[in-house]
Amino acid sequence: MGERYLQLSLEERCTIARLREAGQSRRQIAAALDRPPSTISRELKRNSGTKVGYKPGYADQQARARRWSGSRLERDEALRDEVFACLAAGWSPEQVAGRLARQAGRPVISHETIYRFIYAQIRRTKDYGWRRYLPRAKSKRGRRPRRGGSSVRLIPGRVPLAQRGRAERSTPGHWEADLMLFAAYGQVVLAAHERSSRLTLVSRPRNKAAAPIAEQLVRWLEPLPGPMRTTISFDNGSEFARHQHLHRIGTQTYFCDTHSPWQKGGVENAIGRLRRYLPRKTNLDAITPDQLVDAARAYNNTPRKCLDFQTPAEAFQSHLLHFKCESTSPLSRG
Numbered sequence: 001m002g003e004r005y006l007q008l009s010l011e012e013r014c015t016i017a018r019l020r021e022a023g024q025s026r027r028q029i030a031a032a033l034d035r036p037p038s039t040i041s042r043e044l045k046r047n048s049g050t051k052v053g054y055k056p057g058y059a060d061q062q063a064r065a066r067r068w069s070g071s072r073l074e075r076d077e078a079l080r081d082e083v084f085a086c087l088a089a090g091w092s093p094e095q096v097a098g099r100l101a102r103q104a105g106r107p108v109i110s111h112e113t114i115y116r117f118i119y120a121q122i123r124r125t126k127d128y129g130w131r132r133y134l135p136r137a138k139s140k141r142g143r144r145p146r147r148g149g150s151s152v153r154l155i156p157g158r159v160p161l162a163q164r165g166r167a168e169r170s171t172p173g174h175w176e177a178d179l180m181l182f183a184a185y186g187q188v189v190l191a192a193h194e195r196s197s198r199l200t201l202v203s204r205p206r207n208k209a210a211a212p213i214a215e216q217l218v219r220w221l222e223p224l225p226g227p228m229r230t231t232i233s234f235d236n237g238s239e240f241a242r243h244q245h246l247h248r249i250g251t252q253t254y255f256c257d258t259h260s261p262w263q264k265g266g267v268e269n270a271i272g273r274l275r276r277y278l279p280r281k282t283n284l285d286a287i288t289p290d291q292l293v294d295a296a297r298a299y300n301n302t303p304r305k306c307l308d309f310q311t312p313a314e315a316f317q318s319h320l321l322h323f324k325c326e327s328t329s330p331l332s333r334g
Helices: 010-021 024-031 035-046 056-067 076-087 093-104 111-125 128-133 208-221 243-249 261-274 288-301 312-328
Strands: 174-181 186-196 200-203 231-234 250-253
Touching: 010 024, 010 035, 010 056, 010 111, 024 035, 035 056, 076 093, 076 128, 093 288, 111 128, 128 243, 174 208, 174 261, 186 208, 186 261, 200 261, 200 288, 208 243, 231 261, 243 250, 261 288, 288 312
Parallel strands: 174 231, 231 250
Antiparallel strands: 174 186, 186 200
């Protein structure tokens, strides 16, 4: 059985500096710390500066730097290629780490390692292009403040979200909808988000008028089984004023409190993720319908931690199969 070496702590290095300054020999210092004299000699030889002598903080930094062998992603080229292929596809570091662990049956790399590697590259190279590997392309972590709101007086038959009652995310059939706005005036994308599976549908309406918005939502929801289109929630934008059109397909409509978009946080989060493919400065006139479909497909085929690293498409399909099986079973017909 080989020998086991314990690294000196910062506290021990402070003691070495204090006793050395007091004129103690290396053997006396070793005895005070209950360490071999060779450990003290090696420490003073390796971690003393030519100008500053032996300083505990400097010595601790030198020892840590000597032990560091580089980032995992710098040392493992195959893993780095796999991780960055997933990041380039729009996955977040957490999704990459979770999916790799799911496939391997064990942890492969942590999302913090991926974040630290990217932020280190930004600091080292001053190349802010590295931030494009992150879902929201931010060079610093944190949330940006959001403002907005609309008058509730423009929405007839508005029912507050509080009257919906508790709708668990584990129960499918509850949707949220909102508009993605862009720099060019009048350009919008409608997004509808299913809260349980996180599936998100997108379409570019002709304009922000309430009628085409309601028509598009009906086209999306009407073909689904009844339990898969129970409710849908909106903010208080006037573009959702024709929400009552959804009542004829059995979908109940609810509205957030004023200035409270967080109450429909699922679609807000989805829009934030879709910004990777459709930044605010995008000119939608230059985007084809196929490109818009591709953006939604990329989002819906990205694994999510909240789904145990299934994709939204996989989770939504399992809900559909469940309801189809229930509707064709002898018990349900009886």
